[in-house]
Amino acid sequence: MGNDPTSKIRNIGALGDIAKAARAQGKTVVLAHGTFDLMHFGHVRHLQAARSEGDVLIVTVTADGFVNKGPGRPVFGHGIRAEMLASLESVDYVGISEEPTSEGVLRIIRPDVYVKGSDYANAEDDVTGKINDEQAVVRSYGGRTVFTDEVTFSSSSLINRHLDIYDPPLREFLNRLRESDGLTAMSELLERVRDFKVLMVGDTIVDEYQYVIPMGRSPKENMIATLFQNRELFAGGVVAAANHAASFCREVEVLTALGSVDGHRDLVTESLKPNVSLCSIERDGMPTTRKCRFVDQSYLRKLFEVYHMDDAPLRADEETRFIAALRERAAAADVVIVTDFGHGLITPRVIQALAECSPFLAVNAQSNSANTGFNLITRYPRADYICIDAPEARLAVADKYADISHIISELLPARVDCDRTIITNGRHGCVTRGPGEPLIHIPAFTRTVVDTVGAGDAFFAITAPLVAAGASLAHAGFIGNVAGALKVNIVGHRKSVEKSAVLKYLQTLLK
Secondary structure, three states: OOOOHHHHEOOHHHHHHHHHHHHHOOOOEEEEEEOOOOOOHHHHHHHHHHHOOOOEEEEEEEOHHHOOOOOOOOOOOHHHHHHHHHOOOOOOEEEEEOOOOOHHHHHHHOOOEEEEOHHHOOHHHOOOOHHHHHHHHHHHOOOEEEEOOOOOOOHHHHHHHHOOOOOHHHHHHHHHHHHOOHHHHHHHHHHHOOOOEEEEEEOEEEEEEEEEEEEEEOOOOOOEEEEEEEEEEEEEEHHHHHHHHHOOOOEEEEEEEEEEEOOOHHHHHHHOOOOEEEEEEEEEEEEOOEEEEEEEOOOOEEEEEEEEOOOOOOOHHHHHHHHHHHHHHHOOOOEEEEEEOOOOOOOHHHHHHHHHHOOOEEEEEOOOOOOOOOOOHHHOOEOOEEEEEHHHHHHHHOOOOOOHHHHHHHHOOOOOEOOOEEEEOHHHOEEEEOOOOOOEEEOOOOOOOOOOOOHHHHHHHHHHHHHHOOOOHHHHHHHHHHHHHHHOOOOOOOOOOOHHHHHHHHHHHHO
16 A cells, blocks of 8 residues: 555445455454544554454544534544544554444444444443444444453543643633532533423424525615525424423423414424423414524525514413413423513413422523513512523613623522522623522633524523532533533534533533
8 A cells, every 4th residue: 555544544335345355355354433533542552452353454533523522523634533543554444434423334344343442341331322332233243342451541631631722711610620520520410310300381483494595685676685595494492492401301391382373283293302292282373483594505694584473472261271281280390491482472470370380490581583671581580590691681680781790699689589590691601600609600612603593592401400400500501501512513403402412522521
């Protein structure tokens, strides 16, 4: 192959052919797979051990877009990572996998021996749960899995300690958490809510994305002309929030209302995760709220949006049925999470019932284009946990300029009876206030933003059960920032924030 290491790099299909030919010659094919973001001594020894298991060593790396270590990772692109691996004498061939796991690579290459590091030997330690699936694929064609027992290092730990990939305030905050073993505490906290039953109450919203290409200003009208490309419909609002919580808690029930006209019931029910159930009343003659955003397909920039809705309050009979369903279901829940988008569902009587029957009441009252100034958190006389963003907090206390610390510690508690509050503040992270805790400013973790829709809902839906389970607000806020950072890299509600992804990102940040 000469001295050019790139000559070892092949596509996955070609590697399958190479492996097949090697086996036909009686050779043993070995495969190692991983991210290999920062090559270090542990990787070298691991691959040397892998090479000793057979005659041909193939190493595959996960392509950048499928690396599940949180925003900002990998630090090094897959081309660089592949070339570094190919430079090792022990490695015969290298490939780049365009899949999130190695199962597809295993099915194509079919190695006689699949080699993993010792940190995967105990399947319970794999937060993704994929090592069992990978081993099952290997067994299916008669191969075997070997775990090397070489000295190990963590790429994430080395990157965190020796590369300045985070701003100084965040770097200092992460160091303090490492010193206090925050990773262990937060991992245990996530396990604490595993058996929770959650009741999610709130507005269902259909988020429609119309993807267009701007063509320019109309010569006869003062408007921008666009060319339609395609569209996506997502079940958003309380449904999207429930799906986020579903990965962390055993059972989630959604209590909402759907319209009898353009209700989108099939979309809603098909979007629910298996452990999410739906209880909805029907609003006669009304549509389910749909927010249609026109999006420049090139850079996913939103151009404008159109609301399709009737946000009149529940009628008396609807309100009575809704409150009856609420009282029945709240009694069996560990936490009641209210995602109040201000579209007519949460009336004063519903708020009163929530305050009376919720074992633990978590509330987000959102301000949006349709309700600015009318759907304030101050509508709720009490709550056990409040999570709102900075503009919503300013509206609630009627103060445009006060420091967020003053709002969360003095002004907001004077208006709502609640001693656990988080105010999210976009790129500035969040501020937390809990009983017996100092105010904590937690920096944001990512500068890469694909789509902000639903990021606050993900933060809230995931932190609410944790706070109900007794989490410190600092730990809950940190996990919420992790969830938000993951969500802003997801278009619309194409997928939910998963527990495994949160755990992986916590490990990436705190190793």
